[in-house]
Amino acid sequence: MNFQSVNSPLEQFQIIPFIKIEIGNLLLSFTNSSFFLLLTLSFVLLLISLVTKKGGGHLVGNAAQSLVELLYSFSLNLVNEQIGGLSGKVKQSFFPIIFVTFLFLLFCNLQGMIPYSFTVTSHFIITMGLSFSLFIGITIVGFVRHGLHFLSFLVPAGIPIKAAPFMVPLELISYAFRPLSLGIRLFANLMAGHSLVKIMSGFAWTMLCMNQLLYLIGALGTFSIVLALTGLELSVAILQAYVFTILICIYLNDALNLH
Template identity: 55%
Template sequence: MTFHSPFEQFEIIPIIPISIGGLNISFTNSSLFMMIVVVFITSIYISSLYDAKLIPTEWQSMVELSYLFILSLIKEQIGHVGYKYLPIIFTTFIFLLSCNLLGMIPYTFTVTSHIIVTFGLALSIFIGIQIIAGMHHGLHFFSFFLPQGAPLALSPFLVLIEIISYVFRVFSLAIRLFANMMSGHTLLKILAGFSWTMLSVGGALYIVSIVPLIIIFALTGLEISIAFLQAYVFTILICIYLNDSIHLH
């Protein structure tokens, strides 16, 4: 009987090995599935809106609802000034949601289960937010790290704490998404392996094996909900951080 580690599903496999000057830039299964997600999203939105009608079709309605959902989120968290950032916020949400849902399909790869992907995305957005803050406030943005009414004697400690807390936003964004997706998929794989082992043994365990199968079905529904929730949480936190950089809250 062959046993497979539940972590094998997260292994990054080079498809087209590429190395330049000792730097490994191979095209991997992670790259492949990110490309699949981008092509899928682009195809869906172009085909749905290419011949848009006054009475929308099912696909057109879905696309418009997703657009209005993010638009209302921006209005609630940032205000009208945040509408100019709709493209990047909308793209981030749809990309993360599609990656999360694609990873639920058997024999696919969950891109967002790797910390390097989520951290790279979080860091890129964080840097962009700092640029926006600098454009709006200049050096006055540094007042964000000193709470109003704070004693002057405590200001060095408060500023240090605020800066550390502010920088750790990148890690919280990245780790939250990565940890939730990885833990959920690992649990499903462990239960699936446990059920298969019981089926292989036979006897009374053959009947009992239906229990982990039922749990797997229930957890799959939960994982689909988490896939949407984590994309939503990632997006709403971006809106909150962007609101802080614009309004210095």
């Protein structure tokens, strides 16, 4: 067994092993991605514990409690609005997974906006693992609720029977691409925006170090662009968490209610 510490600086888009563990041919590494995943989870648990009754919750909420209550109400309304045809109690049985997914994505995305941090959701394997695991769970829920009748989603309502052999493969491909589109959308938006901010920041800093008036004016203009892009990225970070969550609700509603 070989333990090797790695003292590389954090980089925005590169998975760097902090601790490299080799057991024979098996490589187990604790990377910066693993570290920031644990950091996000710890922060979410700490924030929620601060607003619980035993953790210091108050009848008149403070800022942290108001934030968690706002996120809770937002997620609950999302479930009630997007999942129809069921009783409130049945709907709310799916609320915990929706709430946790939204919180996880929101704080992962926002954490990536902190300088010298790491954007977990800018990695394809993370977003795809999350989207496929949720989608497999939704499919299992559909089969548990409807049995083999769940396969009727492959035949859209109102089409002629003769068209079914052509529609079934198309609907199956469309259904299979849902988790792929979920993961790619989240990964691509976070990766592209953060890459653009990083490139523009490096370009502005290089011009600022030129010590010439023309380059200084250009650097100030570029820094203004970076500031605007940072605000845009902050909006994208919140929006992508919302889009991912609402699509999960829509897919869950399709699995529960079929056509």
